[in-house]
Amino acid sequence: MRHYSRQPENDIPRRLILTGAAAVTSLAASALISTNLSRSSNSDEHANIGNRTSPLPNAASTATPAPQGASLSPEEPAVPGKDAILAEFMGLKPSQWGLQLPGTMSRLSTRIAGVVLTFDCCGGPGGNEVDEELISLLERTHTPAVFFLNTRWVQANPANAKRLAANPLFEIGNHGTKHIPMSVSGRSAYGIPGTGSPSEVYDEVMAAQDILSDLIERPPKYFRPGTAYFDDIAVSIVRKLGLTPVSFSVNGDGGATYTSETVLNEVSKAKAADIIIAHANHPGRGTAPGMSAALPILRASGLTAISINDPTAPRVA
Numbered sequence: 012m013r014h015y016s017r018q019p020e021n022d023i024p025r026r027l028i029l030t031g032a033a034a035v036t037s038l039a040a041s042a043l044i045s046t047n048l049s050r051s052s053n054s055d056e057h058a059n060i061g062n063r064t065s066p067l068p069n070a071a072s073t074a075t076p077a078p079q080g081a082s083l084s085p086e087e088p089a090v091p092g093k094d095a096i097l098a099e100f101m102g103l104k105p106s107q108w109g110l111q112l113p114g115t116m117s118r119l120s121t122r123i124a125g126v127v128l129t130f131d132c133c134g135g136p137g138g139n140e141v142d143e144e145l146i147s148l149l150e151r152t153h154t155p156a157v158f159f160l161n162t163r164w165v166q167a168n169p170a171n172a173k174r175l176a177a178n179p180l181f182e183i184g185n186h187g188t189k190h191i192p193m194s195v196s197g198r199s200a201y202g203i204p205g206t207g208s209p210s211e212v213y214d215e216v217m218a219a220q221d222i223l224s225d226l227i228e229r230p231p232k233y234f235r236p237g238t239a240y241f242d243d244i245a246v247s248i249v250r251k252l253g254l255t256p257v258s259f260s261v262n263g264d265g266g267a268t269y270t271s272e273t274v275l276n277e278v279s280k281a282k283a284a285d286i287i288i289a290h291a292n293h294p295g296r297g298t299a300p301g302m303s304a305a306l307p308i309l310r311a312s313g314l315t316a317i318s319i320n321d322p323t324a325p326r327v328a
């Protein structure tokens with residue numbers, strides 16, 4: 012049973028292009044600290060939430076209250092309805108905008124001896140393909156990863172969505188309904204207008220959550236919007252809805268635009284506890300061969316790919 016209404020999905024012909032490698036690199040080099048934001052699930056126990064480069068103005072005041080009915084039952088977690096979200100967040104003004112806001116998970120929190128691989132499947136025109144070479148690589152090498160699935164990609168690739176969902180090594184994350192930035196004021200990223208209100212933020216998350224909950228038979232725990240951009244109010248809404256907003260600390264494929272050599276170079280730079288973003292919906296690009304070359308190098312340096320929610324992950328000595 013769903014506790015929210017859906018709006019019609021617009022099939023927006025846009026494609027995520029992440030070009031913020033420089034900003035990401037500098038952020039990845041920063042020592043990060045945790046904020047005091049409340050956790051709406053226990054799925055990010057070893058997550059580093061937020062970073063030291065941003066002040067904490069409105070985010071703290073909007074995110075501190077404990078989520079309503081934050082049951083952790085995997086079958087039917089209590090999630091605030093749309094009315095409750097609007098009552099709490101309507102009229103709040105965002106004060107921050109970016110890829111790694113406080114309250115988002117951009118790295119793991121402790122010096123875990125591993126990295127987390129995340130692959131977005133963005134869907135939509137030009138984005139509905141399947142990188143079979145990449146997925147086969149991960150399957151063949153038993154490599155854990157998070158796949159952030161957009162509604163449009165799931166609908167275009169039901170068999171592959173089931174295939175990913177059926178593999179216990181793969182965590183399925185929510186990559187939104189229309190694949191747009193998360194804003195309460197319509198702010199744009201890479202020319203893509205974001206959600207324009209708390210209501211639209213709710214719909215962007217929860218319509219996809221509905222589809223994905225059916226796919227994996229439980230609600231996804233992690234959310235990354237199209238473009239990965241958030242404002243601070245949207246971060247708080249996503250957390251209130253019981254999801255951990257996930258960003259990244261290493262840009263592995265530049266929105267699937269990098270050559271295999273660049274993918275290899277960027278991924279090989281990863282350090283312990285990094286979260287690497289790449290894509291699984293652009294076959295024939297540099298992502299699969301670059302990852303194939305980079306993963307053995309990471310392993311040789313003690314950085315195996317680990318599950319995003321593995322509390323037993325090995326720690327750096």
Ligand SMILES: [Zn+2]
Pocket residue numbers: 027131132133186190236237238
């Ligand atoms: Zn995407």
